[in-house]
Amino acid sequence: MGEATLATDLAPDKELKKLEAKAFRKKTPEVIPEGAPWNEIEEGFLKRRSVRKYKRKQVPEHYIKRILEVGRFAASQGNCQPWKFIVVRDKDMIDEMERYVLEQMQLMVSMSPEQAAASIHPVPYGLLTGSPEGAGIKVFHGAPTLIFPLMDTRGIGHPEIDLGIVGTNIIMAACSLGLGTCWVGFAETLNAGDWPKRLGVEEPYALIEAIAIGYEVGHAQSNYVQRETHATTWFEGGKQRTMY
Numbered sequence: 001m002g003e004a005t006l007a008t009d010l011a012p013d014k015e016l017k018k019l020e021a022k023a024f025r026k027k028t029p030e031v032i033p034e035g036a037p038w039n040e041i042e043e044g045f046l047k048r049r050s051v052r053k054y055k056r057k058q059v060p061e062h063y064i065k066r067i068l069e070v071g072r073f074a075a076s077q078g079n080c081q082p083w084k085f086i087v088v089r090d091k092d093m094i095d096e097m098e099r100y101v102l103e104q105m106q107l108m109v110s111m112s113p114e115q116a117a118a119s120i121h122p123v124p125y126g127l128l129t130g131s132p133e134g135a136g137i138k139v140f141h142g143a144p145t146l147i148f149p150l151m152d153t154r155g156i157g158h159p160e161i162d163l164g165i166v167g168t169n170i171i172m173a174a175c176s177l178g179l180g181t182c183w184v185g186f187a188e189t190l191n192a193g194d195w196p197k198r199l200g201v202e203e204p205y206a207l208i209e210a211i212a213i214g215y216e217v218g219h220a221q222s223n224y225v226q227r228e229t230h231a232t233t234w235f236e237g238g239k240q241r242t243m244y
């Protein structure tokens, strides 16, 4: 396999064609009873947590290729695939980005609350800047690999949604390989200074997120992260119900 190719040896295009052919012969799956244990895929989604501390050990390069391959197969509106990826695995560069984003955060925190409310999305920046050095939450959490899924702003409809789906594919593929991940919205700050040039972000692409990837320190799965139960409006058989 040449340097430039990302495709894995699994050759998913061929594999998928075989699966497609099989699908015609496939029977409707059996219904599992209500209350049956979660299956492997459901459990993977339920147990995924944001990992905010990583080992220094780098992730094998072929893992990242594999993860990007799963990303590439994400759904997108009109199959317009409005993305491309930047991978950063250079520790000095990540440290530099970390310092830059923190500095920008500090500038934002020094704004008046009115200025801040008008210009930034409501994130507790104090978390990043208020704690003693080394003790606070970090921007990239010490992850050895960052994937920046860039958004092609010409995407059909709402390309942000497609980017969210790519990100989910990437994150779940990484989880399945035993890696920790975290979305990093603060990475958007890298749209300033000389970062777009250095990273090669050019119109019509926009840097909107980063995904931190690495081997986890600790066990983020034990983090209790509250989820709300939203009422679901349900129409069936001519009736409307509210379900939880």
Ligand SMILES: Cc1cc2nc3c(=O)[nH]c(=O)nc-3n(C[C@H](O)[C@H](O)[C@H](O)COP(=O)(O)O)c2cc1C
Pocket (backbone or CB within 6 Å): 048, 049, 050, 051, 052, 139, 182, 183, 184, 185, 186, 187, 209, 223, 225
């Ligand atoms: C688009 C997006 C941006 C996020 N940005 C950050 C971030 O900059 N820093 C961070 O530590 N977590 C970030 N998160 C992680 C969320 O805080 C986390 O998903 C949420 O608290 C739920 O926790 P869980 O992922 O462990 O289930 C982000 C999540 C999403 C979806």
